[in-house]
Amino acid sequence: MWWKILLFLAMSALIVLSYVTPMPQKQIGEASRIFYYHIPQAWICVVAFAMSMVFSIRYLRSHNIGEDDKAVVAARLGFVFCLLATITGSIFARVTWGSFWNWDPRETSIFILLLIYGAYFALRGAVEIEEKRASLSAVYSIFAFVTVPFLIFVVPRIVPSLHPEDSIVDENLKFTMGPTVRTIFFSSLALFTGLYFWMFNLARRIQRVQRIRLEKEI
Template sequence: MKNAWWKIIGVLLIIYSLIVGLLTPLRTGISDASPTSFKTGETIEINVQGYNSFYTKSSNELRAWLKMDSVNALTANNIEVLDDRNLSLTFILPAYLPTSHKVQDFTLIVDSPKDGAAILPGGIFVTQDSIDVASGDSLWVNAEITNLHEKETINFPYRNILYETIRNLYYHVPLWFAMFILFITAMVKSIFYLRSFNPVHDQKAAAFTSVGILYGILGLVTGAIWAKNTWGAYWSWDVKQNMTAVGMLIYAAYFVLRASFEDPEKRARISAVYNIFAFATLIPLLYVVPKLTDSLHPGAGGNIAFGSQDLDNTMRMVFYPAIIGWALFGTWLATLVFKITSLKERWLDQQDGF
């Protein structure tokens, strides 16, 4: 038990990330608004569908805005609560907008003291027949957006398109990080082998590589499930998905290579060389090629990475422990694989009468 503390920490961190990651509710949001297109000079009614919202509990204190830009916003003239999930908002649109765009998009904001603020970014479109910025300015009744509430309890951000799948961040991404840690360890062990020619290092490299492949496949599967819910298909031949599959092929070839040698010394040496070479090709595969073409994946094809905008401090509390947990757990798995192979080897040696 003395040397098992890191295994326990790894398992505890994974359990923590599973429990907290799956049970923490999402913040309130707006899942749907209809209709979404309007014309200037009308009194409009928008039916809002809330997510994780409890409108009836704070029906008198609800506030709603249509936000045009950082300065200009319209407030709702009437808010009718239909039930906990449904609102009917009434706005009076002026005849002209203080903008030179023909079609202007508005962000819908609903604020309640109970749930906190919810937004639907750029979800409402208003078309003006003729553009007149000056009269738009004079007609505009600006309502400043102030004192937005925040929900007190622990929760995760609500994002349109992502919805509940935002939790996959704690499984897909940490598995991916941990896979990299495992492959790097395997490469370092291969370098150790080539420096010392101690067969233990080679067996460890093979063990870390095998667990790395397992993590890679799990990362690919969790990614495919996420893609089904956000991109619309499990496999959309996205460059990031394709390159990951190729990366797994590179490492699968490592085991084919190992299997094709009879002599253990030769096998260890050649596969150590290949392992280092494989890692060097994995980097351009996963970080250079996806930047060249269009991709749906965050952090590729000119997209911003997930962390820069959508990761808040509550998510970090689960995300970072999950990375450490999966990495420690993977290391544990690799040491087990190593023990099994070395025991098998010893048993075979005894069978041969060494």
């Protein structure tokens, strides 16, 4: 219980601090503050989808339906954070590049991620038997995840990108942020991770209650 209160207080402090401290990047201006939210969201999205894939692999190995439940929860949360990252990124794009959407490689890859998991949920909706649904969607999520490295590493090389990469690390992989910005950024990363696991646990509890109710009805 105590860590949830702590998380709430820290998250509130983060929101305030992200607005009152100096701007992270002078050239971009006030809009650069969005990176305190955008990058943690994108990070959680990657963590959640990776977790979903790991649970899917574990389901295929054990055929234990609990693993499939975890995979769905992770995929749903990943989808929410992916949407948030897309929206914040799009706002940032509007301010700095002048349009909400211009098929920059980063925008393309996040769009495809949304499509992959949209298709994943569509597939789940189309299969009625629980075990069948679990294995088919596990296979699809692993198969689709295999293409993600192509999107992140290969496509941006073929098509040039405007996405700022030097806000975290420069070309020598050294941190480019000042101490204040770095502290806020990494706390934000940690807090978002905490928030994600909280949400994950909540969703898992709802799922377990639903399963118990289902068993009682039968």
